[in-house]
Amino acid sequence: MASNHLKWESKQLATWYFTFAAIIFGAQLLFGLVAAIQYVMPGFLFEIVDFSIARILHINALVVWMVFAMIGSVYWLLPDETGIETVGIKIGKLLFWVFAAAIVVVVLVYLLVQVGPADETTIWFITEGREYIEAPRWADIGIVVVVLGFIGNLYATGMKGKPTGIVTVLMADMLAFAGIYLAGMFFTDNITVDQFWWWWVIHLWVEATWEVFVGAIAAYGLIKMIGAHRQVVEMWLWIEVAMLFGSGILGMGHHYFWIGTPEYWWEIGALFSALEPLPLVAMFIHVLYDWGKQQGAAQQRGEEASVITNKPAFTWFVLQAFGNFLGAGVWGFFHTLPQVNLYTHGTQFTSAHGHLAFFGAYATILIGMMYVAIQGSNGIKVLKHTKSSIAAAWMITGGVMGMTVSLTIAGYVDVIVTRAQMGATWAGYFDGHSGMWMTQAMDWRLIMGTVTFLGFLFLIKDFLSTGKNAVHTR
Amino acid sequence: MANKSVWSDNRFWQRSAAWVTGFAAILLIWLTFDTSGQISMGSDADLKNGVTKRVPGPTVINYKITYEMDTKRGHEVPVIGAKEKFFGRDDYSEKEAGDLLHLGKLGSQAKNCMDCHTLLGNGAYYAPDLTKAWLDPAWESTGSMQAMTGKNTKEEAMAEFLQFPSKYPTHARMMPNLGITAAEAKGLVAFLKHMSSIDTNGFPRNFGKIQGALNGK
Numbered sequence: 215m216a217s218n219h220l221k222w223e224s225k226q227l228a229t230w231y232f233t234f235a236a237i238i239f240g241a242q243l244l245f246g247l248v249a250a251i252q253y254v255m256p257g258f259l260f261e262i263v264d265f266s267i268a269r270i271l272h273i274n275a276l277v278v279w280m281v282f283a284m285i286g287s288v289y290w291l292l293p294d295e296t297g298i299e300t301v302g303i304k305i306g307k308l309l310f311w312v313f314a315a316a317i318v319v320v321v322l323v324y325l326l327v328q329v330g331p332a333d334e335t336t337i338w339f340i341t342e343g344r345e346y347i348e349a350p351r352w353a354d355i356g357i358v359v360v361v362l363g364f365i366g367n368l369y370a371t372g373m374k375g376k377p378t379g380i381v382t383v384l385m386a387d388m389l390a391f392a393g394i395y396l397a398g399m400f401f402t403d404n405i406t407v408d409q410f411w412w413w414w415v416i417h418l419w420v421e422a423t424w425e426v427f428v429g430a431i432a433a434y435g436l437i438k439m440i441g442a443h444r445q446v447v448e449m450w451l452w453i454e455v456a457m458l459f460g461s462g463i464l465g466m467g468h469h470y471f472w473i474g475t476p477e478y479w480w481e482i483g484a485l486f487s488a489l490e491p492l493p494l495v496a497m498f499i500h501v502l503y504d505w506g507k508q509q510g511a512a513q514q515r516g517e518e519a520s521v522i523t524n525k526p527a528f529t530w531f532v533l534q535a536f537g538n539f540l541g542a543g544v545w546g547f548f549h550t551l552p553q554v555n556l557y558t559h560g561t562q563f564t565s566a567h568g569h570l571a572f573f574g575a576y577a578t579i580l581i582g583m584m585y586v587a588i589q590g591s592n593g594i595k596v597l598k599h600t601k602s603s604i605a606a607a608w609m610i611t612g613g614v615m616g617m618t619v620s621l622t623i624a625g626y627v628d629v630i631v632t633r634a635q636m637g638a639t640w641a642g643y644f645d646g647h648s649g650m651w652m653t654q655a656m657d658w659r660l661i662m663g664t665v666t667f668l669g670f671l672f673l674i675k676d677f678l679s680t681g682k683n684a685v686h687t688r
Numbered sequence: 689m690a691n692k693s694v695w696s697d698n699r700f701w702q703r704s705a706a707w708v709t710g711f712a713a714i715l716l717i718w719l720t721f722d723t724s725g726q727i728s729m730g731s732d733a734d735l736k737n738g739v740t741k742r743v744p745g746p747t748v749i750n751y752k753i754t755y756e757m758d759t760k761r762g763h764e765v766p767v768i769g770a771k772e773k774f775f776g777r778d779d780y781s782e783k784e785a786g787d788l789l790h791l792g793k794l795g796s797q798a799k800n801c802m803d804c805h806t807l808l809g810n811g812a813y814y815a816p817d818l819t820k821a822w823l824d825p826a827w828e829s830t831g832s833m834q835a836m837t838g839k840n841t842k843e844e845a846m847a848e849f850l851q852f853p854s855k856y857p858t859h860a861r862m863m864p865n866l867g868i869t870a871a872e873a874k875g876l877v878a879f880l881k882h883m884s885s886i887d888t889n890g891f892p893r894n895f896g897k898i899q900g901a902l903n904g905k
Contacts, residue, residue: 266804332872410720460708463709463713474886556892639826644816644859647861
């Protein structure tokens with residue numbers, strides 16, 4: 215993706231990260247489809263690519279493409295924010311190739327080797343077998359080195375150039391984001407201790423540091439795309455940081471209800487996780503408020519045109535504002551109180567929440583950032599929607615929403631039959647999962663997953679073609 | 689011009705964010721120390737002296753485990769009872785039991801158990817939760833799984849199934865062959881038995897109590 219319009223090397227590097235992220239995004243959806251087919255036809259690829267392998271690839275690809283797109287987003291906005299070229303860009307480019315190559319090796323080993331003997335060599339070279347962070351230990355260490363290099367660049371650039379509020383938040387947040395990963399890099403025979411620290415990684419990523427990250431990206435997007443005032447946006451950002459970390463850090467208690475940890479986590483987890491939706495409401499209001507404010511000011515000046523300079527990106531940013539609230543906030547709150555969670559913990563309900571939350575909070579805004587990069591790479595003043603960009607937004611959003619509703623219905627069956635009625639035994643599980651409501655829900659999930667995948671194809675078509683489209687204002 | 693209100697001052701909100709984050713982080717770290725003490729693994733001496741630990745020592749495999757209603761706490765808790773033979777023995781030393789558990793825990797990760805099953809409720813939802821699998825009526829002497837494998841004890845039936853899962857299909861959705869050896873299977877069963885003894889605050893509720901709800905027993 216060489217471009218004459220990019221005068222900053224940092225932005226060029228960002229496009230590499232976005233390109234790799236988009237490819238891995240495709241892999242995520244593809245293996246998601248394999249797993250969805252297996253729910254409907256259990257014999258599909260049995261003992262070739264089993265559900266466990268398809269799912270590892272589905273959720274690891276999810277984490278990887280998001281991390282790549284997050285790093286890409288930071289490299290993209292750094293020159294705009296700090297006013298200087300990113301320090302250590304050569305190292306940044308080298309690390310990109312190291313990171314990408316490592317990911318390819320990890321994926322091939324997942325796919326071709328799959329499992330290993332019950333000893334340390336498997337943990338080091340094949341899989342750690344811990345949901346989301348299955349990556350073997352060698353890759354863990356590699357990821358830490360690469361991410362530390364990225365953070366070094368971020369800090370050096372932030373301190374040399376202008377450290378805006380957005381950059382300051384990102385510097386603090388990215389350090390926490392990387393540091394937390396270390397909590398997931400050890401082996402213990404004690405499964406309770408294992409899961410206690412495992413949640414430090416998973417929860418403090420997706421319900422704390424990643425949320426703050428998207429807050430910072432949304433702030434950048436509002437300034438760039440609708441000309442929102444930096445001072446207003448950054449004040450909101452600091453309030454969001456206070457609310458997100460204030461609720462999210464101790465909200466971790468909602469994962470400590472049933473894993474062998476003491477009872478006091480019931481109260482702590484219930485209280486703080488019940489507060490977690492509040493900043494998400496605030497973020498949603500903030501985006502719409504700033505949009506209305508800027509458009510209103512433009513109208514007063516007698517300008518009738520939209521203030522938005524990148525329609526597809528802004529569409530995805532607004533989808534993020536609402537999707538984050540709905541998927542993470544509402545669907546999360548559904549089952550966060552211990553009285554409810556006793557029955558919903560570890561059912562399809564969790565899966566419903568996971569799909570809408572990851573999509574709503576993160577996939578949306580990162581797709582938006584890819585559109586921002588396409589606009590910049592092609593020197594476009596106002597990037598407009600195309601038929602493909604509209605089809606992609608509708609089909610991906612509609613598809614994920616459809617999967618979420620299907621999985622929510624499946625979740626109710628799981629909760630009522632498997633858990634409440636049958637007491638969670640082997641027989642109870644299969645009674646729950648062979649019921650008609652469950653199987654129909656899984657059929658719909660597959661249909662809606664296919665819609666999502668077709669939407670992704672429109673998205674890629676648009677990514678590849680919209681830059682040359684004549685509809686845009688140059 | 690009137691003084692600018694502190695509520696519209698970015699520095700004020702920046703400091704607030706730092707204080708709130710710091711306070712929450714310190715509270716989490718403090719609670720982590722407390723929790724770590726409570727979830728550390730017990731010892732053989734604890735088991736012999738009847739000291740209740742949230743996570744008992746590995747030699748818990750020498751004892752019978754049940755899941756019973758605790759009226760004071762209002763939910764079920766694992767109860768460690770009299771001695772019970774496990775693969776023909778009830779005198780595993782701390783070292784032997786620890787080695788078995790170590791092998792089993794490694795095996796649970798090396799075979800990606802968590803990407804179909806849930807352990808302590810965490811993982812994937814494609815297969816049954818394994819938190820209290822050791823106590824599942826299906827594996828008891830009257831249970832369907834033990835009958836199907838033709839073994840005489842729960843642990844042997846589970847180990848047999850783990851080694852040759854596709855030989856014993858129960859539903860269209862089957863467990864694949866993961867190359868689990870006899871030694872690994874024994875370790876995995878020890879891991880499952882140990883996990884069933886962990887005090888999970890009553891999760892899962894009513895486990896194994898309602899056998900006949902659909903069958904009219």
